[in-house]
Amino acid sequence: xxxxxxxxxxxxxxxxxxxxxxxxxxxxxxxxxxxxxxxxxxxxxxxxxxxxxxxxxxxxxxxxxxxxxxxxxxxxxxxxxxxxxxxxxxxxxxxxxxxxxxxxxxxxxxxxxxxxxxxxxxxxxxxxxxxxxxxxxxxxxxx
Amino acid sequence: xxxxxxxxxxxxxxxxxxxxxxxxxxxxxxxxxxxxxxxxxxxxxxxxxxxxxxxxxxxxxxxxxxxxxxxxxxxxxxxxxxxxxxxxxxxxxxxxxxxxxxxxxxxxxxxxxxxxxxxxxxxxxxxxxxxxxxxxxxxxxxxxxxxxxxxxxxxxxxxxxxxxxxxxxxxxxxxxxxxxxxxxxxxxxxxxxxxxxxxxxxxxxxxxxxxxxxxxxxxxxxxxxxxxxxxxxxxxxxxxxxxxxxxxxxxxxxxxxxxxxxxxxxxxxxxxxxxxxxxxxxxxxxxxxxxxxxxxxxxxxxxxxxxxxxxxxxxxxxxxxxxxxxxxxxxxxxxxxxxxxxxxxxxxxxxxxxxxxxxxxxxxxxxxxxxxxxxxxxxxxxxxxxxxxxxxxxxxxxxxxxxxxxxxxxxxxxxxxxxxxxxxxxxxxxxxxxxxxxxxxxxxxxxxxxxxxxxxxxxxxxxxxxxxxxxxxxxxxxxxxxxxxxxxxxxxxxxxxxxxxxxxxxxxxxxxxxxxxxxxxxxxx
Numbered sequence: 001x002x003x004x005x006x007x008x009x010x011x012x013x014x015x016x017x018x019x020x021x022x023x024x025x026x027x028x029x030x031x032x033x034x035x036x037x038x039x040x041x042x043x044x045x046x047x048x049x050x051x052x053x054x055x056x057x058x059x060x061x062x063x064x065x066x067x068x069x070x071x072x073x074x075x076x077x078x079x080x081x082x083x084x085x086x087x088x089x090x091x092x093x094x095x096x097x098x099x100x101x102x103x104x105x106x107x108x109x110x111x112x113x114x115x116x117x118x119x120x121x122x123x124x125x126x127x128x129x130x131x132x133x134x135x136x137x138x139x140x141x142x143x
Numbered sequence: 144x145x146x147x148x149x150x151x152x153x154x155x156x157x158x159x160x161x162x163x164x165x166x167x168x169x170x171x172x173x174x175x176x177x178x179x180x181x182x183x184x185x186x187x188x189x190x191x192x193x194x195x196x197x198x199x200x201x202x203x204x205x206x207x208x209x210x211x212x213x214x215x216x217x218x219x220x221x222x223x224x225x226x227x228x229x230x231x232x233x234x235x236x237x238x239x240x241x242x243x244x245x246x247x248x249x250x251x252x253x254x255x256x257x258x259x260x261x262x263x264x265x266x267x268x269x270x271x272x273x274x275x276x277x278x279x280x281x282x283x284x285x286x287x288x289x290x291x292x293x294x295x296x297x298x299x300x301x302x303x304x305x306x307x308x309x310x311x312x313x314x315x316x317x318x319x320x321x322x323x324x325x326x327x328x329x330x331x332x333x334x335x336x337x338x339x340x341x342x343x344x345x346x347x348x349x350x351x352x353x354x355x356x357x358x359x360x361x362x363x364x365x366x367x368x369x370x371x372x373x374x375x376x377x378x379x380x381x382x383x384x385x386x387x388x389x390x391x392x393x394x395x396x397x398x399x400x401x402x403x404x405x406x407x408x409x410x411x412x413x414x415x416x417x418x419x420x421x422x423x424x425x426x427x428x429x430x431x432x433x434x435x436x437x438x439x440x441x442x443x444x445x446x447x448x449x450x451x452x453x454x455x456x457x458x459x460x461x462x463x464x465x466x467x468x469x470x471x472x473x474x475x476x477x478x479x480x481x482x483x484x485x486x487x488x489x490x491x492x493x494x495x496x497x498x499x500x501x502x503x504x505x506x507x508x509x510x511x512x513x514x515x516x517x518x519x520x521x522x523x524x525x526x527x528x529x530x531x532x533x534x535x536x537x538x539x540x541x542x543x544x545x546x547x548x549x550x551x552x553x554x555x556x557x558x559x560x561x562x563x564x565x566x567x568x569x570x571x572x573x574x575x576x577x578x579x580x581x582x583x584x585x586x587x588x589x590x591x592x593x594x595x596x597x598x599x600x601x602x603x604x605x606x607x608x609x610x611x612x613x614x615x616x617x618x619x620x621x622x623x624x625x626x627x628x629x630x631x632x633x634x635x636x637x638x639x640x641x642x643x644x645x646x647x648x649x650x651x652x653x654x655x656x657x658x659x660x661x662x663x664x665x666x667x668x
Contacts (some may be wrong), residue, residue, distance in 0.1 A: 071518075072515025076296070084446075100526075131430060
């Protein structure tokens, strides 16, 4: 198995702390265009496993966007312009690892464009002192 | 063929209507798939979501397309539910009041038609969000501020028509609106106020126009489809100050309101100041679980421990002053003196140059910058967070504020909910906003949230209070509470409705206004 296949099958992710989401790899594959990676990764790196997810995305050479403290602002100032610029190209996949509230906002904004469908999502509660989080993948509507 | 049909319409008739609509806007702009229509369900419904399910959604791109869609809706008597961007969350989102209605989604009409820096206004279409307008002003270098509501993704038109509010001096959105273009149910297009003059020069400058003024009639109503709307914008100030006063005691609310009111009335504080409950402030900093993970409302001891640890007051007054540094200093000194009489009140302030940007969503809102941080409230209870809001108007007196707070907090605790709320201050009234936060995947919580809202509305009405806004599920209940002279107000509203929209195609049931053909659908849910 070469490095790229290793990444896309989720084998690398399965080694991450916090468990594996093999459907991440499926979503990434759906966002692919030929040999180009065409997936955006969104992460809240303050979450447990957030940093691991960011590394996973970086290894796949995906553009990584930090939610910061405002997922809506991220959408309107970075993601929407990116998607707008890419309007002539195919819609990418969005994979993410965020707080539940940020997932709600991002999912709503993405779905209402009519360009995405929800591929998978999985909420986790975590320890009492830690924020609950959601791993999710939104894929192109017609993929 | 979609599963849900419009009421009293056969599958064959609906197919004909859909075919007609597709010919107008194109196949891609007529949504009938389950996946597509899922976006029009209310994710925060305090009950069964399907009770407010749409049968289709139409996305026109122009006034001419709207008129063509209306002709078909009139022919088949299919109700249309208009949304600007459909983000009226906590009050129904994009979902229609009457199940089976077709959503008329105006998000593709998203042009900023005019911005005038000299006269400080903008003219926008319904699909323009606060984020969009803010970005446009910054990109073009206009020295103008917008006034965003707590959730900046909302439509400028939609929020204004729902009488939403923000946090700067221009916080009363309905008051800062000037001029509309409206498509009536019969397809007629009108422009209100000075817009009646085709080559007019003052459409966005003088609200009344000549003769009767109709703008308010198209707010929270179903009399027409607003396709353009003028909003006044705040000239960018040379400087501003964001102040916070923390109060330690629950009973301080009475003194806060009594001190704040004269400062609002005399213009010392001109913005929509917010008296934020401690738990609401804390929920922006932390989830609930670290402090209390049991059933029922958070106990007093846990609440106190949380507020002390997070450095949050029991009440937290947020205000903003805009202008030259000299004027700001003078007004701030008055505010400092006025609140000094509240024991243990802690005042802090940060001064900014006019083009500086504060951090944090609430502060950014007061600086005219849209944000979405308010949605972090969904993380408070954990799970799939949702909320439904209770929004009574409160007279700006300490006695009334304390009374409403006590009523709501007590009733919320009875149903197992924390008091997550606060008061946004007009000059003579307060918008009291309480959110029942629940996990929408927990059927028991959903049911209790729904019951709580009904109880709160009954309590408030018995005490002489009414809501300024209500969720779809309670629109009829809220409207019925305005019952003077056996419901004369609603009779007038329905008389107008039947005259303007005899086929009853525009948003039946909106704010409790039902056209004659659908009046049997009224339900005090």
